[in-house]
Amino acid sequence: MILTNLESxxxxxxxxxxxxxxxxxIRAKHVGRDIMASLKNIVGGELVGYTELLTEARREAxxxxxxxxxELGANAVINVRFSTSSVAQGAAELYVYGTAVQVEG
Amino acid sequence: MDGFxxxxxxxxxLVVLLLLGxxxxxxxxxxxxxxxxxxxxxEEYLNVPALxxxxxxxxxxxxxxxxxxxxxxxxxxxxxxIAAAIRKLFGGEIRAYSSLLxxxxxEALLRMKDEGANAEAFHxxxxxxxxxxxGGRKTIGTVEVLAYATAVRYRK
Numbered sequence: 001m002i003l004t005n006l007e008s009x010x011x012x013x014x015x016x017x018x019x020x021x022x023x024x025x026i027r028a029k030h031v032g033r034d035i036m037a038s039l040k041n042i043v044g045g046e047l048v049g050y051t052e053l054l055t056e057a058r059r060e061a062x063x064x065x066x067x068x069x070x071e072l073g074a075n076a077v078i079n080v081r082f083s084t085s086s087v088a089q090g091a092a093e094l095y096v097y098g099t100a101v102q103v104e105g
Numbered sequence: 106m107d108g109f110x111x112x113x114x115x116x117x118x119l120v121v122l123l124l125l126g127x128x129x130x131x132x133x134x135x136x137x138x139x140x141x142x143x144x145x146x147x148e149e150y151l152n153v154p155a156l157x158x159x160x161x162x163x164x165x166x167x168x169x170x171x172x173x174x175x176x177x178x179x180x181x182x183x184x185x186x187i188a189a190a191i192r193k194l195f196g197g198e199i200r201a202y203s204s205l206l207x208x209x210x211x212e213a214l215l216r217m218k219d220e221g222a223n224a225e226a227f228h229x230x231x232x233x234x235x236x237x238x239x240g241g242r243k244t245i246g247t248v249e250v251l252a253y254a255t256a257v258r259y260r261k
Contacts, residue, residue, distance in 0.1 A: 005253060006228060010161045010167035010170045010255075037180070041180050042127055044185065045135045054251075082231075
């Protein structure tokens with residue numbers, strides 16, 4: 001499966017469009033990480049726990065999108081966009097969407 | 106005010122001062138170290154173009170294209186948080202926050218480039234910033250930056 005955030009797959013021809021595919025996941029932090037984060041808030045810098053959490057969650061969302069694309073018979077997803085929104089206190093939704101297509105060449 | 110209350114007040118003041126000092130010194134040390142690392146790593150990618158254009162130039166045939174991304178969650182230190190709160194009384198640019206976001210964006214871009222280590226160019230680079238909410242007043246000061254792009258390799 002090819003993923004790009006361009007309007008095409010460079011060097012290949014799009015033969016079929018399958019429309020929008022999407023994946024999302026809503027994640028909450030756990031207390032241990034929150035305590036570590038509030039300690040880190042004193043000295044500043046990267047909150048590694050959160051970075052890992054969000055990276056993992058985004059991968060999960062992407063996998064869900066890819067599963068949808070596969071079901072449709074696509075072999076690529078183009079114009080991929082990510083979006084993050086906080087839906088509740090301490091929880092964030094990671095959303096990814098794109099256009100499922102079939103490419104050749 | 107009896108003796109106990111006076112001690113309690115003094116203790117609270119000491120805690121705040123300690124946090125301020127920790128934030129100032131450790132935070133500054135962290136920032137300097139981070140900037141050094143950023144400059145060093147940015148030099149490694151000087152000859153790999155990262156473009157924000159949505160279309161890929163047609164002049165060179167492309168062999169492979171794939172999506173790469175880099176994320177970082179950073180938080181501001183205690184000293185800068187207080188400095189920003191004071192700045193908010195008068196208005197104007199909050200420089201403490203500018204450096205935080207600058208560091209975060211550059212770090213995210215570098216991680217994205219690390220993921221596409223064998224790429225020859227990055228097209229359609231997108232950077233997205235979102236504030237990570239932990240509720241209440243602490244909401245400000247923790248941001249997530251996501252950078253993503255299409256990495257390409259040209260046909261030889």
